[in-house]
Amino acid sequence: MRPIRSTLLLATVWAAVYAGFSFCVLGAELWIWVPHCGDGVIQEVYEYCGDGAVQDGEACDAGASNGVVCSATYGGGCTYCNSECQRAEVIGAKCGDWIVNDNEACDDANRVDADGCNNLCQVAFCGDNVVQAGESCDNGAANGAVCNPGSGSCTYCSASCDVKTLVWARCGDGKVDAGESCDDGNTNNNDACTNSCEVTFCGDSIVQEGESCDNGANNGTVCTPGAGSSCTYCSVTCSEASIRWAMCGDGTRDAGESCDDGNTRDGDGCSSSCIIEPTVLLDTWWGVPPVVVPQPANVINFGGEPVLLPSFLPSTGSEKVTYRRNELNK
Numbered sequence: 001m002r003p004i005r006s007t008l009l010l011a012t013v014w015a016a017v018y019a020g021f022s023f024c025v026l027g028a029e030l031w032i033w034v035p036h037c038g039d040g041v042i043q044e045v046y047e048y049c050g051d052g053a054v055q056d057g058e059a060c061d062a063g064a065s066n067g068v069v070c071s072a073t074y075g076g077g078c079t080y081c082n083s084e085c086q087r088a089e090v091i092g093a094k095c096g097d098w099i100v101n102d103n104e105a106c107d108d109a110n111r112v113d114a115d116g117c118n119n120l121c122q123v124a125f126c127g128d129n130v131v132q133a134g135e136s137c138d139n140g141a142a143n144g145a146v147c148n149p150g151s152g153s154c155t156y157c158s159a160s161c162d163v164k165t166l167v168w169a170r171c172g173d174g175k176v177d178a179g180e181s182c183d184d185g186n187t188n189n190n191d192a193c194t195n196s197c198e199v200t201f202c203g204d205s206i207v208q209e210g211e212s213c214d215n216g217a218n219n220g221t222v223c224t225p226g227a228g229s230s231c232t233y234c235s236v237t238c239s240e241a242s243i244r245w246a247m248c249g250d251g252t253r254d255a256g257e258s259c260d261d262g263n264t265r266d267g268d269g270c271s272s273s274c275i276i277e278p279t280v281l282l283d284t285w286w287g288v289p290p291v292v293v294p295q296p297a298n299v300i301n302f303g304g305e306p307v308l309l310p311s312f313l314p315s316t317g318s319e320k321v322t323y324r325r326n327e328l329n330k
Contacts, residue, residue, distance in 0.1 A: 049085040058085035074103065095121035126161040135161035171197035202238040211238035248274035 047055045052063035060081035062068070067083035072092030082088045093101040096119075098109035104121035113119045114132050124132045129140030137157035139145075144159035146166065153167045169177040172195070174185030182193035189195045189206055200208045205216035213234035215221070220236035223243060230244035246254040249272070251262035259270035266272050 049083075054085070059087045061085045074101065095119065126159075131161075136163045137161055171195065202236070207238075212240045214238045248272065 047053065049055070049058060049061060050063060050066055052061055054061045060066075062081040066081050066085060068080060069088075070078035070080040070090055072078045072090040074092055075094045076092045077089055078092075079087050079089050093099065095101075095104060095107060096109055096111065098107055100107045100121070105123045106117035107121045108115065108117040111119055113130050114124070116124050116132070118124050118128060118130055122128070124130060126132075126135060126138060127140060127143055129138055131138045137143075138161050139157045143157050143161065145156060146164075147154035147156040149166045149168045151168050153165060155163050155165050158164045167173060167175075169175070171180060171183060172185060172187055174183055176183045176197075180197035181199050183197045184191065184193040187195055190208055192200055192208075194200055194204065194206060198204070200206060202208075202211060202214060203216055203219055205214055207214045213219075215234040219234050219238060221233060223231035223233040225231040225243050225245040227245055228247070228250075230242055232240050232242045235241045244250065244252070246252070248257060248260060249262060249264040251260055253260045253274075257274035258276045260274045261268060261270040264272040267277065269277055271277050
């Protein structure tokens with residue numbers, strides 16, 4: 001043993017006694033003989049929880065750190081050595097512990113992701129990539145990204161988490177799209193909406209119901225008939241109009257004509273140039289009705305017989321001349 005000079009308190013004395021140390025008091029000084037290697041004496045080893053060495057029955061011994069509780073991270077855990085030299089576990093705060101922690105907006109203590117409070121303990125919303133009640137889709141950041149229908153159709157998730165369908169916009173799909181004035185969903189070019197989805201009108205080059213023709217920009221272009229013939233053209237109202245070759249003798253009184261009896265003979269009241277001829281009223285004595293004699297004709301059908309008129313008949317005007325039968329054919 002070796003003496004150690006000390007001025008320990010009374011508590012120290014009792015500790016020394018408890019540990020099996022020898023001591024004595026010399027005057028005002030306390031001398032303790034501490035067993036140690038090299039003192040020539042085989043001592044009994046004293047072991048206890050807190051000596052920093054893990055003894056039988058101990059799970060750990062952190063010495064003076066025994067009982068210092070560790071700090072667990074969010075969603076994790078940690079272990080420490082308690083004052084009884086046993087391991088103790090600390091569970092950190094986590095989503096699902098029914099406690100709304102600092103970084104949580106909600107905590108319903110379940111693992112249901114679509115009940116309003118998701119598995120990250122955040123309030124559910126359209127765009128969180130989880131289809132919640134009342135949503136038909138949720139693609140997260142891809143919400144609102146419009147698909148390309150190509151020549152058919154496609155669906156996409158809107159910014160309000162609704163499934164939207166896009167159909168290839170085309171004339172004939174039954175929907176009036178941009179650039180269309182109508183769309184009746186058919187390929188009938190002769191109804192009120194054409195195959196190019198335009199409202200029909202006289203002048204669109206398509207013969208619609210109620211039209212007899214439609215030559216587009218050429219409507220109203222008058223044709224020119226050949227000699228002695230007629231022609232037709234399409235009017236500005238999309239109806240066919242006919243034009244005949246205007247000439248004397250066609251039976252129609254045209255501009256510049258005072259008559260037209262359908263022939264080009266003179267002496268019948270309308271000359272070959274379609275001018276009214278002067279006439280003489282020929283009366284008879286034997287009861288034959290008066291005969292209108294065109295001038296300058298010189299032969300008439302008088303009482304069913306051809307009669308040569310005398311050359312002295314008036315050549316102009318309308319005069320009543322009475323002849324006897326024997327005076328004719330002279």
